[in-house]
Amino acid sequence: MVRYHYALVDDLVSREEFDRLIEKKINDCGNLADETAAALLVVKDLGRSHVKIRGLRGKSSLFCFYGKIIGFSGVKEFDRSDGEKGLVSRLTVADETGQVELVFWDEQAAALEDTFEIADVVEIIGRHGKSIREIMPLNLRKTCVDIDCVMEVKERKPPERTDLHLLIISLAEPRPFTRRDGTGGEMVSGLVGDTNGTARLLCWESALLSGVSPGTSLSVTGALVKEGDYGGREVIFDEESHISPVNTIPAIPVTPLGTLVPEQSFTVRGTITKILPAKPFTKRDGTTSWVRNLRFSDESAEVPLVLWDADAKRTLLSGETLMLYNAYAKIGRSGETEVSLGRSGALFVVPGQTEKVRIEGVVLHVPEGTLLATSEGSWLVETKLPHGTHVIMTGLASGKRVFCESEEVVNHDPKAMKNDISAFIRSLS
Incomplete structure (x- = not known):
C-alpha cells in the first residue's frame, strides 16, 4: 500500500527521501503510527493528500481526489482487435475547479450501474489514461464529502478561429515534433495574455515567432481558441494564423x-x-x-x-x-x-523609478545572483551570457537592478591588447 502513497508524491521526492520521512513521522508519533498511517501523514504534509481536478495536470504517477458524479455514459460493448468483445463505460466527475472522465473496462464497467448514482461524491485514486482528460481509477469509494459544482457535463467544443490582441508573456525553447504525414517540425509553447486574462500558447509553426520575445504585443488573425484541459484557455497558432507586432499593450486583469x-x-x-x-x-x-x-x-x-x-x-x-x-x-x-x-x-x-543607462562591465554568476560588475560598483541583472563575459548593457536602472534592453558583447583582440600593454609599459619607463 505504501507504494501507492509514494506514487502520489513521486514527482516531489525520491523513494529514499519518502522512506526517510516515514521513519521520522513514526518516531515523531512516539511509534504509535504504523507505516501506512505515517505514509498518509507524509503525503498530507507534502500537500498531496487530495488535489483538485484542476491540479490533475501535475507530474505525479497517481492522483487522489474527490469528485461528484455528474454524468454516466452507460455500458458500451465494442470489438477488440483480437475479435473478442469488450465493455467500456465512463463516469464524468466534477468539483468547483473542473471536470474529468473516469474510464472503466470490462468487469469494472459492467458493475458501475448498480454501484453508483448521479450526485454521489467519490474518492478516487487513479492515473492518467490515453488522454490527459481521462483518469484510469485504481480505487473508488463513496464518501460523505460535500462538493458544490455545476451538475451539467460540458460539451467539448471544437476550436474557433478568431482575431486577438495579445501580449507575449513567456516563451519556451522550440521542441521538435512529428506530423501525421511523417514530416518533422518545431513547436513553441508559452503564456499569453489579453483583456480576458492569461492563456496557454501552442505555436505549431515556430517560424511565426521568429524574432518575437516576451513583452511583445501582437495583433493575431486566424488564431484557434479552445478550452484547455481542466479549464482555462488555449491559444493555438498554425499555418493559417498571421501575426504582426503592435505598440499597444492589452490590459490583462489583475486580481487583488x-x-x-x-x-x-x-x-x-x-x-x-x-x-x-x-x-x-x-x-x-x-x-x-x-x-x-x-x-x-x-x-x-x-x-x-x-x-x-x-x-x-x-x-x-x-x-x-x-x-x-x-x-x-x-x-x-x-x-x-x-x-x-x-x-x-x-x-x-x-521597475520603480528608472533612468536610462549604458553600462560596460563583466557578467559574474555568484551565489547571491547574477551581477554586472563595473569599476564603479555592481548591478543585479538577468542575462544568459556566461560568467566572465565582457559586455556593454543598455537598459533601465532602478535601485540595485538593471533591466536589460540590449547586450553588446565586447570581443577583445589579443594582438591589440598586447600592443596596448607594451605601450603602457614603455610609458612607465
Missing part, C-alpha cells in the same frame, strides 16, 4: 490579493515584504530542484508566496514589486490563502 479564490489561477501584483532562503529538494529522477517561501502584499492583503525551480533561485529583494502571471491560489498548511507560481506561470520584477 484579498479577493483570491482558492483552487483558481490569477494574475496578481504586489510587493515582497519577507524573503526566506531557497531550499533544495531531490526529485524522483534524482535531480535537485528548489523551493522558496516569501511574503507578498498589496493594498488589500498580505499572503504567503511559494516559488519553485528556477524562479526560486532568482535574486529578489525585499521591497521589490512583482507581477505574477497565471499564479495559483490554494489554502496553505497555515490555513491562509497561499499564492504559488509553478512552471506554467511567469514572474517579472516591476
Whole structure:
C-alpha cells in the first residue's frame, strides 16, 4: 500500500527521501503510527493528500481526489482487435475547479450501474489514461464529502478561429515534433495574455515567432481558441494564423490579493515584504530542484508566496514589486490563502523609478545572483551570457537592478591588447 502513497508524491521526492520521512513521522508519533498511517501523514504534509481536478495536470504517477458524479455514459460493448468483445463505460466527475472522465473496462464497467448514482461524491485514486482528460481509477469509494459544482457535463467544443490582441508573456525553447504525414517540425509553447486574462500558447509553426520575445504585443488573425484541459484557455497558432507586432499593450486583469479564490489561477501584483532562503529538494529522477517561501502584499492583503525551480533561485529583494502571471491560489498548511507560481506561470520584477543607462562591465554568476560588475560598483541583472563575459548593457536602472534592453558583447583582440600593454609599459619607463 505504501507504494501507492509514494506514487502520489513521486514527482516531489525520491523513494529514499519518502522512506526517510516515514521513519521520522513514526518516531515523531512516539511509534504509535504504523507505516501506512505515517505514509498518509507524509503525503498530507507534502500537500498531496487530495488535489483538485484542476491540479490533475501535475507530474505525479497517481492522483487522489474527490469528485461528484455528474454524468454516466452507460455500458458500451465494442470489438477488440483480437475479435473478442469488450465493455467500456465512463463516469464524468466534477468539483468547483473542473471536470474529468473516469474510464472503466470490462468487469469494472459492467458493475458501475448498480454501484453508483448521479450526485454521489467519490474518492478516487487513479492515473492518467490515453488522454490527459481521462483518469484510469485504481480505487473508488463513496464518501460523505460535500462538493458544490455545476451538475451539467460540458460539451467539448471544437476550436474557433478568431482575431486577438495579445501580449507575449513567456516563451519556451522550440521542441521538435512529428506530423501525421511523417514530416518533422518545431513547436513553441508559452503564456499569453489579453483583456480576458492569461492563456496557454501552442505555436505549431515556430517560424511565426521568429524574432518575437516576451513583452511583445501582437495583433493575431486566424488564431484557434479552445478550452484547455481542466479549464482555462488555449491559444493555438498554425499555418493559417498571421501575426504582426503592435505598440499597444492589452490590459490583462489583475486580481487583488484579498479577493483570491482558492483552487483558481490569477494574475496578481504586489510587493515582497519577507524573503526566506531557497531550499533544495531531490526529485524522483534524482535531480535537485528548489523551493522558496516569501511574503507578498498589496493594498488589500498580505499572503504567503511559494516559488519553485528556477524562479526560486532568482535574486529578489525585499521591497521589490512583482507581477505574477497565471499564479495559483490554494489554502496553505497555515490555513491562509497561499499564492504559488509553478512552471506554467511567469514572474517579472516591476521597475520603480528608472533612468536610462549604458553600462560596460563583466557578467559574474555568484551565489547571491547574477551581477554586472563595473569599476564603479555592481548591478543585479538577468542575462544568459556566461560568467566572465565582457559586455556593454543598455537598459533601465532602478535601485540595485538593471533591466536589460540590449547586450553588446565586447570581443577583445589579443594582438591589440598586447600592443596596448607594451605601450603602457614603455610609458612607465
